[in-house]
Amino acid sequence: MSAKYEHLIIERDGGVDWVTMNRPEALNTLNRKLIQEMLDYFGNLYFDRDTRIVVLRGAGRAFSAGLDIKENSERRAGENVPVGPSAGLLHQRSISEIVMRMRRCQQPIISLVQGPACGGGFAFALASDIRIAGESARMNAAFIRIGLSACDIGVSYFLPRLVGVSVASELMLTGRFINAERALRVGLVSEVVPDDQLSEAVKPYLQEMLATTPIGLRMTKECLNMSVDAPSLESAIAMEDRNQILCSQSEDFREGMAAFLQKRAPVYRGA
Numbered sequence: 001m002s003a004k005y006e007h008l009i010i011e012r013d014g015g016v017d018w019v020t021m022n023r024p025e026a027l028n029t030l031n032r033k034l035i036q037e038m039l040d041y042f043g044n045l046y047f048d049r050d051t052r053i054v055v056l057r058g059a060g061r062a063f064s065a066g067l068d069i070k071e072n073s074e075r076r077a078g079e080n081v082p083v084g085p086s087a088g089l090l091h092q093r094s095i096s097e098i099v100m101r102m103r104r105c106q107q108p109i110i111s112l113v114q115g116p117a118c119g120g121g122f123a124f125a126l127a128s129d130i131r132i133a134g135e136s137a138r139m140n141a142a143f144i145r146i147g148l149s150a151c152d153i154g155v156s157y158f159l160p161r162l163v164g165v166s167v168a169s170e171l172m173l174t175g176r177f178i179n180a181e182r183a184l185r186v187g188l189v190s191e192v193v194p195d196d197q198l199s200e201a202v203k204p205y206l207q208e209m210l211a212t213t214p215i216g217l218r219m220t221k222e223c224l225n226m227s228v229d230a231p232s233l234e235s236a237i238a239m240e241d242r243n244q245i246l247c248s249q250s251e252d253f254r255e256g257m258a259a260f261l262q263k264r265a266p267v268y269r270g271a
């Protein structure tokens with residue numbers, strides 16, 4: 001575990017950070033400490049060139065059951081706790097900023113989802129680039145079930161883009177759960193495996209991504225994110241053209257071409 005984190009375990013393996021939300025006794029719900037730690041971790045990733053890929057997961061039997069409502073209620077009932085729209089908006093933005101930092105960082109994020117992924121936990125899974133589900137995975141936009149709007153923490157942005165407006169509307173207007181099997185059918189997850197095989201299932205993704213050039217991988221995530229919201233084909237192609245020219249100036253590109261012609265594995269140096 002990183003010395004500065006209490007509820008996040010960061011394990012580095014080569015260019016991969018295995019990031020574990022570690023409050024298993026509370027189904028990895030988001031208390032203020034975990035929120036601040038996730039803000040810090042994802043905020044530092046943008047300029048981190050040693051970490052190439054992030055695997056996000058939850059300890060125990062849940063990915064994350066969302067906001068720690070018990071702690072939040074106790075704080076509201078406590079003395080000297082700021083109340084009102086301004087304080088509420090600041091707390092709200094501290095959580096929603098996490099998903100913005102997840103999208104802003106240039107490292108692909110793969111979420112391994114088992115058990116409940118509700119509310120904020122659902123949002124973290126949606127903000128990831130790839131999702132692999134355990135057979136026990138159950139995801140929902142829980143906010144609407146506790147008197148709030150289902151449009152929260154980026155869910156109204158990510159979900160219709162992943163599964164289409166009709167399915168997104170169904171899930172968000174009802175708050176109903178989507179299980180792993182249906183999530184696979186509608187394209188919300190890439191594959192479903194037994195829970196105890198999640199760590200093994202992600203390894204082929206890691207191997208294939210690590211076989212790419214560092215700059216190519218970073219720019220692919222960046223361009224893909226921007227192309228989803230591009231106002232026109234021309235805008236997307238302009239970004240693609242820029243990326244290709246920038247990548248083609250690197251030593252890694254020349255090594256990749258030479259390795260292809262020589263029928264050998266490339267040795268990339270991040271240059």
